[in-house]
Amino acid sequence: MIKAKDITKRYPDGTEALRDVNFDIRSGESCSIIGPSGCGKTTLLLILTGILKPTEGKAVIVGKDMSSPSKEVALVFQNYGLFPWKTVYENASLGLELRGLNRKERKEIVTSLLSELGLKGFENRYPNQISRGMQQRVAFARALALNPKILLMDEPLSSLDALTRENLQNFLLRLWKEKRMTMLLVTHSIEEAVFLGRRIIVLSSRPGTVIRAIDNAEMGDLNYRTKEVFFDKCREVRQSIDTGAI
């Protein structure tokens, strides 16, 4: 479904962000990517969505080489990527507007999605007028409104407090189980990677390359956090990161 083939990325200023990144994510799989700060995670997602071109190698999504953004993929940005000049509703419905849906069709989809995400009554606020947790949910709403087959997320929960964070983790887990979306989650948090990733890909420090892919078949349950095997997995991930030197 998502395939990274020997992806290497050098920025014009010579910074090598990624080197020979390879992995393969099956349809309906949920995968976490974890790696030290600055190792090229955002760069990797921008390449997988076709926004940036790799210097070498290629990204293949649903059998097609990525050269321009695909309609089947949605990306949730690290700092949410919301537009401060658009209201919550306008931000959430922008993707649909760009796809040419009319006002009524947009309203139907977006209104129900916003209320599902607990944003009812905030439609006319601007991003700066709502909390970070709410901004994050608007970013999810914008991505989910497009009903994507593949959802890519760039540290979506990293600046939230623990409680909001757990709520949204549960939300993502339910989403994955209900819709069987293919999900790729970039995160800094080992617990989050283990809770949400059926597979956990560990990247080295810059230039980022895959150190290990850890299978995590036991995930998929909201109670997973309290189980012994969860802690074992976290330990395993932590060790593979340590040997890769952060």
Place this chain on the structure above:
Amino acid sequence: MPRGETEHRYRSYLITGFFILAIWYLLARILDSIALPTPLAVFSAFIAGLADGSLISHLSISALRVFYGVALASSLAVPIGLVSHEEGVDKFVAPFVYLLYPIPHIVLLPLIILLFGIGDLSKIILIAIIVFFQILVTTRDASRNLSINYVYSMLSLSASRRDIYKHVIFPACVPKILTAMRISVGTSIAVLFFVESFATRKGLGYLIMDSWSRANYPDLYATMVSMALLGFGLYIVIEKIEKKVCRWVYI
């Protein structure tokens, strides 16, 4: 904006106005010269000008010249500034701007008269040239400094180039554009007295030159007061537009 805040601002305008009048009055008393009449003398000249309708007609002609000048300048400077977002366009625009911006455009007057005659068109074009650069530089800076993440965010929604201009580059630059226009209004009023000093018997600039040559100082100052009020009025109008269009900035 909450009502109380608006009232508060008007009160501070009023206080500042009184303060200026007080200093003016004291200065007039101390200097005791015909070159600086007292506020009262100027006020009665102002009222006389209003009463016979002359001041209003000069003022409205000047206001129109400023309006057309700024509108003409913006209609060219804003699009050029926005598309300077593209590296390829900016390569041409930037050197052009920085070579031509610093020269005193007023010296182009003879050339403009040669090309466009001595009528209103020349006056409007000269105002437009002078404020064109102010608006262009500000718009260009705004569109160049836009975070690339906004563009990425649009691209991830499979936006076209046109969508990016419509939903990101233009709305993001609007606050800066309106600020530039507010500044331009001040600049164009300041150059009125120059562009209206030739081949016209209409406008506040003409009135200044005329009352000056007649050594009629109360009239001269009454005209300056009118200019100040014109500038202030246009400033308030643009600010109102800003508050309405850029609601997201003021929250």
